Amino acid sequence: MAVNFPSIDPAQLHPVAGVTLGWAEGHIRKPNRKDVLVISLDEGATVAGVFTANRFCAAPVIVCREHLAKVQASGGIRALVINTGNANAGTGEPGLADARATCAELARLTGLRAEQILPFSTGVILEPLPVDRVKAALPDALAHRDAANWYLGAQSIMTTDTLPKAVSAQVTIDGHTVTMTGISKGAGMIRPNMATMLGFLAIDAKLAQPVLDEMVKYVADRSFNCITIDGDTSTNDSFIIMASGRASLPAITSTADPAYVALRDAVTATAQSLSQLIVRDGEGATKFITVKVEGGADVAECRRIAYSIAHSPLVKTAFFASDPNLGRILCAVGYAGIDDLDVSRTDLYLDEVLVAKGGGRNPDYREEDGQRVMKQAEITVRLRLGRGEAEATIWTCDLSHDYVSINADYRS
Amino acid sequence: MAVNFPSIDPAQLHPVAGVTLGWAEGHIRKPNRKDVLVISLDEGATVAGVFTANRFCAAPVIVCREHLAKVQASGGIRALVINTGNANAGTGEPGLADARATCAELARLTGLRAEQILPFSTGVILEPLPVDRVKAALPDALAHRDAANWYLGAQSIMTTDTLPKAVSAQVTIDGHTVTMTGISKGAGMIRPNMATMLGFLAIDAKLAQPVLDEMVKYVADRSFNCITIDGDTSTNDSFIIMASGRASLPAITSTADPAYVALRDAVTATAQSLSQLIVRDGEGATKFITVKVEGGADVAECRRIAYSIAHSPLVKTAFFASDPNLGRILCAVGYAGIDDLDVSRTDLYLDEVLVAKGGGRNPDYREEDGQRVMKQAEITVRLRLGRGEAEATIWTCDLSHDYVSINADYRS
Numbered sequence: 001m002a003v004n005f006p007s008i009d010p011a012q013l014h015p016v017a018g019v020t021l022g023w024a025e026g027h028i029r030k031p032n033r034k035d036v037l038v039i040s041l042d043e044g045a046t047v048a049g050v051f052t053a054n055r056f057c058a059a060p061v062i063v064c065r066e067h068l069a070k071v072q073a074s075g076g077i078r079a080l081v082i083n084t085g086n087a088n089a090g091t092g093e094p095g096l097a098d099a100r101a102t103c104a105e106l107a108r109l110t111g112l113r114a115e116q117i118l119p120f121s122t123g124v125i126l127e128p129l130p131v132d133r134v135k136a137a138l139p140d141a142l143a144h145r146d147a148a149n150w151y152l153g154a155q156s157i158m159t160t161d162t163l164p165k166a167v168s169a170q171v172t173i174d175g176h177t178v179t180m181t182g183i184s185k186g187a188g189m190i191r192p193n194m195a196t197m198l199g200f201l202a203i204d205a206k207l208a209q210p211v212l213d214e215m216v217k218y219v220a221d222r223s224f225n226c227i228t229i230d231g232d233t234s235t236n237d238s239f240i241i242m243a244s245g246r247a248s249l250p251a252i253t254s255t256a257d258p259a260y261v262a263l264r265d266a267v268t269a270t271a272q273s274l275s276q277l278i279v280r281d282g283e284g285a286t287k288f289i290t291v292k293v294e295g296g297a298d299v300a301e302c303r304r305i306a307y308s309i310a311h312s313p314l315v316k317t318a319f320f321a322s323d324p325n326l327g328r329i330l331c332a333v334g335y336a337g338i339d340d341l342d343v344s345r346t347d348l349y350l351d352e353v354l355v356a357k358g359g360g361r362n363p364d365y366r367e368e369d370g371q372r373v374m375k376q377a378e379i380t381v382r383l384r385l386g387r388g389e390a391e392a393t394i395w396t397c398d399l400s401h402d403y404v405s406i407n408a409d410y411r412s
Numbered sequence: 413m414a415v416n417f418p419s420i421d422p423a424q425l426h427p428v429a430g431v432t433l434g435w436a437e438g439h440i441r442k443p444n445r446k447d448v449l450v451i452s453l454d455e456g457a458t459v460a461g462v463f464t465a466n467r468f469c470a471a472p473v474i475v476c477r478e479h480l481a482k483v484q485a486s487g488g489i490r491a492l493v494i495n496t497g498n499a500n501a502g503t504g505e506p507g508l509a510d511a512r513a514t515c516a517e518l519a520r521l522t523g524l525r526a527e528q529i530l531p532f533s534t535g536v537i538l539e540p541l542p543v544d545r546v547k548a549a550l551p552d553a554l555a556h557r558d559a560a561n562w563y564l565g566a567q568s569i570m571t572t573d574t575l576p577k578a579v580s581a582q583v584t585i586d587g588h589t590v591t592m593t594g595i596s597k598g599a600g601m602i603r604p605n606m607a608t609m610l611g612f613l614a615i616d617a618k619l620a621q622p623v624l625d626e627m628v629k630y631v632a633d634r635s636f637n638c639i640t641i642d643g644d645t646s647t648n649d650s651f652i653i654m655a656s657g658r659a660s661l662p663a664i665t666s667t668a669d670p671a672y673v674a675l676r677d678a679v680t681a682t683a684q685s686l687s688q689l690i691v692r693d694g695e696g697a698t699k700f701i702t703v704k705v706e707g708g709a710d711v712a713e714c715r716r717i718a719y720s721i722a723h724s725p726l727v728k729t730a731f732f733a734s735d736p737n738l739g740r741i742l743c744a745v746g747y748a749g750i751d752d753l754d755v756s757r758t759d760l761y762l763d764e765v766l767v768a769k770g771g772g773r774n775p776d777y778r779e780e781d782g783q784r785v786m787k788q789a790e791i792t793v794r795l796r797l798g799r800g801e802a803e804a805t806i807w808t809c810d811l812s813h814d815y816v817s818i819n820a821d822y823r824s
Binding site: 053054055056057087089090091092093094095124125126127128188189230231232233234235311312313314317318320321323325326327328330331332333334335336338339341343344355356358359360361399400401403404405407408409 | 465466467468469499501502503504505506507536537538539540600601642643644645646647723724725726729730732733735737738739740742743744745746747748750751753755756767768770771772773811812813815816817819820821
């Protein structure tokens, strides 16, 4: 069902020195599936993250923020623990206690302090976390730790995902090879606002904490914050970059360092691929749609219009049907809330086909040209506003029968 | 498929003195269906309307606004002409010329001025209006004019509607009977922002133009502006109130008149029923959902949260599945964009069942209670914010397989 989802060879996912992954079958919601993952970091790593803007954020998100706030004093983050099957969201004080208890148990088993551990959960909201089962799975996860486990790690964090998601790359900076490998999960409730459901990316470069803090925001804004499946911003969105510091590249202590820019751009490209995998495996997705809005007065209005198009159920069903019913796109532009939008300066392209010019149908537009593009599995909607120089790009998918089936059946 | 859609007896729709309706088969998009309607008003009527906030508003909306702006100078609105099958939106200058030509032709046939006519279109966007076919249908529509034609009128404005929509009522004010009858259409692309796809409501009371101008906004804000099916604000939304002035009730010339308040409230109730018919016949709808947000700091934030719940595809599919996966509702509350929302003061009710209390699961909540309510055809989601005294109510429906089917097939 996934759209042009690349075949991932587990052997091609580079280990990242200083990082190991261990999984367990914790029977959190269903038996006989990997649903607990521990990522361990050697001493000296730096870690930074961005999290959901949802006000009903999950208990583990609150604990992650607390632990990252005291990261310098606590000696640095040394482990991440992730469970699927239960989001530990909408669970109030008991949920917070469960997230803390999970960290405490992993700390006890590893000799770390609880503050050196970041907890993550994903699954059903508003149900108590079966914390005893999570804790019981930890010894098994620790026993399975291996630097070559990235693919198994990607499998261990899946919920409604049909395929594990991982991307790996190497880049040479100043003659030094830097390795980066990441995993992500998510297929529905996807409209990240800070990060996606869950994304974990490790690099072996050494980055000072303030530099990594800045990089994680930069990267998230150009990757996980640019995807949407159904417009639902999850309670648990988290995107984490771990820098193990084991590469030979000298430590990066300033964002003014040219090596920073080179590394940041390489990490951004990897994170974009990783985030696009989520769209390609979007619930029921049959098309991968790029929505590019150009010529806006600022990036915010370009993003607003792009999301208005990407969230319209009518636009999404037209893509599903391969029906060039493209007036629906103009309609979604019109209600995006840009009060001073002059539609007579607006052009709409479908790939290279000019559909609407100056706010009306292009006289030269032929239905068969639109039809040809609509039949493709990958389509770019390009809107030119004629208001300025800003632009924004969003990646999304169509709305199909299977989306309804999957979400009507999710808990059964 | 429609949800508790009341049976409408054409004979129970009261004629409104001074108002006639005439239909025609114009073959605008498909043969052998009523797709052109003319509503004629006797001299002395007042007319007011509200229209879509979509920046890509249709050509007829632009012409309606122009004609209403000069209504006093032109001698008053005397006819409405409506076509289905083509929205005349995204059609630029040629579309405007077509809307004007339709008015001019009807003016020629009736001896009115073009400015005394309001044009309306609904159907596919971005395709040229077949204006010659609309014009050619007008003599037939005029020949069919009859005060008893409200049900046929409701049929003549349907697109993806499965049922004609009409509501009629009589109210006694100061001993005088006032009659009101309205029709509406719409089933998808429904998230009116000023009014709905199309709603026309006639009353036989006499109202001064400024009074009617105020009433139409008041009524729309409490009826058509409170419904949503898919969140898509149409290019053609229009809601019109016509006051023929033929009732024995003395003319209302001030909103301070107690008769104004009585009439306004009666018209609001009728318009609410009319707008709710659109939700009950929503594309693929199997449930009628009332979302009530209470205890907000202001009405705007209550509406924002209510729409966030009502538009969430995950919430809507859970209703379709009768699955009390109610964490999805809290999630939608959390991403509604109320940055200072204190979720620990939030309570969630499903009908009378207290699901979440103080931002977490109510310890006394039992899944079977949620399940029982979720199986009903009509469900009220009630959210208490604990921030103030404001409240807002939105009516919506679920998201089913049939919504996808209908919108993937609409043009075929």
